[in-house]
Amino acid sequence: MDKQEFQRRTKRFGLDVLALLRSLPTGVPTMQVARQLVKSCTAVGANYRHACRAKSRPDFISKMGTVEEEVDESLYWLEVLVEARLVSQKAVAALKDEGEQLLRMVVASINTARGGSR
Numbered sequence: 428m429d430k431q432e433f434q435r436r437t438k439r440f441g442l443d444v445l446a447l448l449r450s451l452p453t454g455v456p457t458m459q460v461a462r463q464l465v466k467s468c469t470a471v472g473a474n475y476r477h478a479c480r481a482k483s484r485p486d487f488i489s490k491m492g493t494v495e496e497e498v499d500e501s502l503y504w505l506e507v508l509v510e511a512r513l514v515s516q517k518a519v520a521a522l523k524d525e526g527e528q529l530l531r532m533v534v535a536s537i538n539t540a541r542g543g544s545r
Contacts (some may be wrong), residue, residue: 434479436529438472439525440471440526441472444465444468444501444505444522463500463504464504464505468497475494478491495537501526502526
C-alpha cells in the first residue's frame with residue numbers, strides 16, 4: 428500500500444468513527460468516552476501525516492509509534508462503548524476491524540524501518 432492510500436485510510440477511519448459518534452445517545456458517560464475517542468481516532472491520520480514528513484528514520488519510527496498508540500487507544504474506546512452497552516458490537520465491528528488492520532500495518536512499518544521485528 429502506498430503512502431497516499433494509507434493517508435486516505437487513516438483519515439477515513441477517523442471520519443467513520445465520528446459518524447458513529449453522531450448516532451450515540453447523549454449523556455455524561457457517553458460524552459466522556461466520545462471526547463476521548465474523537466481525540467484518538469482523528470489523531471491517527473494526523474500523526475501518520477506527520478510521520479510522512481519525518482526528517483530521519485528515527486524520527487519516522489518515533490512518529491509511527493505515536494500512530495500505533497492512537498490506533499490502539501481508539502480500539503480501546505470502541506471496546507468501552509460496547510462493554511458499557513452504549514453501542515452494539517455489530518455497530519463497531521467494521522471500525523474495529525479497520526483499526527486492527529491499521530494497527531498491524533503500522534507495526535509492520537515500524538518493524539521494517541527498524542530493520543527487523545520487535
